[in-house]
Amino acid sequence: MQNIFEKIDNSESINQAIKKSDKNQSIIIKGWIHRKRSSGKKIFIILRDATGTIQCVADKNNLIEKEWNELDSAFIESSAVVTGIIKKDVRAPTGFELTVTSFNILSNNENQFPITEYQSTEFLLDVRHLWLRSQKMINIMKARSYIFKYAREFLDKNNFFEITPPLITQAGGETGANLFELNYFNQKAYLTESSQLYAEAMIFALERVYSFAPSYRAEKSRTTKHLAEYWHLEPEIAYFNNKQNMELQENLVSYIIQEFVKNNEDLLIFFNLDKNYLLNIKPPFKRISYEQAIENLNNKGADKKWGDDLGVEDEKLLTDDEQKPIFVYNWPKEIKAFYMPINPDDPRTVLCSDLQAPKGFGEIIGGSERIWNANELIERMKEKNLDLNKYSWYIDLRKYGSVPHAGFGMGIERVIKWILNLDHIRDAIPFPRLINRVTP
Ligand code: 4AD
Ligand code: MG
Numbered sequence: 256m257q258n259i260f261e262k263i264d265n266s267e268s269i270n271q272a273i274k275k276s277d278k279n280q281s282i283i284i285k286g287w288i289h290r291k292r293s294s295g296k297k298i299f300i301i302l303r304d305a306t307g308t309i310q311c312v313a314d315k316n317n318l319i320e321k322e323w324n325e326l327d328s329a330f331i332e333s334s335a336v337v338t339g340i341i342k343k344d345v346r347a348p349t350g351f352e353l354t355v356t357s358f359n360i361l362s363n364n365e366n367q368f369p370i371t372e373y374q375s376t377e378f379l380l381d382v383r384h385l386w387l388r389s390q391k392m393i394n395i396m397k398a399r400s401y402i403f404k405y406a407r408e409f410l411d412k413n414n415f416f417e418i419t420p421p422l423i424t425q426a427g428g429e430t431g432a433n434l435f436e437l438n439y440f441n442q443k444a445y446l447t448e449s450s451q452l453y454a455e456a457m458i459f460a461l462e463r464v465y466s467f468a469p470s471y472r473a474e475k476s477r478t479t480k481h482l483a484e485y486w487h488l489e490p491e492i493a494y495f496n497n498k499q500n501m502e503l504q505e506n507l508v509s510y511i512i513q514e515f516v517k518n519n520e521d522l523l524i525f526f527n528l529d530k531n532y533l534l535n536i537k538p539p540f541k542r543i544s545y546e547q548a549i550e551n552l553n554n555k556g557a558d559k560k561w562g563d564d565l566g567v568e569d570e571k572l573l574t575d576d577e578q579k580p581i582f583v584y585n586w587p588k589e590i591k592a593f594y595m596p597i598n599p600d601d602p603r604t605v606l607c608s609d610l611q612a613p614k615g616f617g618e619i620i621g622g623s624e625r626i627w628n629a630n631e632l633i634e635r636m637k638e639k640n641l642d643l644n645k646y647s648w649y650i651d652l653r654k655y656g657s658v659p660h661a662g663f664g665m666g667i668e669r670v671i672k673w674i675l676n677l678d679h680i681r682d683a684i685p686f687p688r689l690i691n692r693v694t695p
Pocket of ligand 1: 429448449450451472474480481482483485487489490618619620621622623662663664665666667668669
């Protein structure tokens with residue numbers, strides 16, 4: 256008899272094993288007990304691993320007593336190694352069934368698994384470390400991993416270098432109003448709200464860079480699209496203007512979606528996604544000015560004045576009948592960040608754009624050209640009451656070989672929520688950090 260470690264070494268994934276269903280040969284699989292029911296002398300389990308699930312049926316007469324007892328006492332989500340023969344079986348949930356010849360528990364749970372069928376959302380968030388094993392979360396996490404991969408792949412194909420910024424900083428990258436403060440060896444420092452300023456420093460070395468890192472926002476927002484910690488993809492490009500910036504954004508978004516649809520038929524089915532809607536997400540995306548956006552909103556019954564920022568409800572109204580994302584460009588300078596250059600054609604506005612996902616999903620990207628003249632930058636920073644000392648290194652960049660440049664930031668959980676049509680952004684990240692939640 257093989258010992259359990261030998262069995263693990265000789266085992267294969269459920270996906271691979273299923274491919275041998277016509278070979279009538281003994282195979283070993285391992286995983287977690289996803290479901291279990293028994294009818295006297297027979298026990299049915301659904302075994303789950305990272306690749307899939309399969310129904311296994313054990314007959315008391317065909318197992319040695321010790322193994323039968325192990326199986327009989329096994330709780331849901333215990334880990335096990337199962338030996339047997341796989342055959343096609345239309346009655347089994349995934350179309351295949353394994354007849355068990357040997358069963359070894361790896362670790363039986365101390366207690367019944369705490370998650371049963373009907374649980375409140377709050378409870379499921381409390382036991383997130385265990386809920387991540389649910390089919391829904393498994394599939395979201397697979398999709399997330401692929402979306403990360405396609406984003407990196409696109410940037411790699413477009414000759415970008417991936418850089419790694421510091422996450423602890425004294426120079427807030429945006430408004431500075433939503434920074435998490437920390438005690439850094441008796442100095443004040445913050446968790447970064449954007450890696451943009453550091454990405455800017457690196458274009459003078461590498462020209463086309465991106466960072467893909469967490470950003471932190473101490474926003475007191477209880478919406479379905481705000482996280483306190485989110486993953487932020489931030490490309491920054493030397494010699495780029497706002498027009499080129501928008502083109503890069505639409506190509507990136509479209510690449511991610513086209514690759515996702517092309518390679519993940521199973522996930523499209525699981526999430527019940529509209530393939531044609533997704534396949535249609537191709538450049539060019541519609542571009543409207545901020546001014547036009549305000550006009551459109553008012554035509555749809557809103558009451559917005561020039562200068563107002565757009566809230567969640569405005570974003571919904573603006574895009575609810577759109578099929579593709581739309582850019583809203585050139586916003587009033589008062590409601591945008593200090594580093595955005597004045598629009599020479601309308602000095603009330605700055606050269607920037609937000610990308611709004613369709614059907615009311617809201618902003619997924621914010622981007623702009625960057626001021627590249629030191630005096631202009633200092634002037635804007637004073638207007639915004641920023642402490643110039645904290646940004647001296649950033650101003651320096653404009654004093655030594657400055658070049659025009661632009662970049663943008665994409666909130667990857669917003670993109671995941673949109674593509675997978677999730678109700679809430681907290682499900683797009685394994686361990687969400689929300690205003691009322693920092694554990695598990
Ligand atoms: O529009 P934001 O604040 O822009 C910046 O941070 C720029 N420095 C980016 C750059 O140009 N490099 O944030 C960019 C994106 C938003 O469009 C949104 O997708 C996401 O980050 N985001 C959030 N995602 C989840 N939770 C939050 N609280 C978010 N705040 C912003
Ligand atoms: Mg923004």
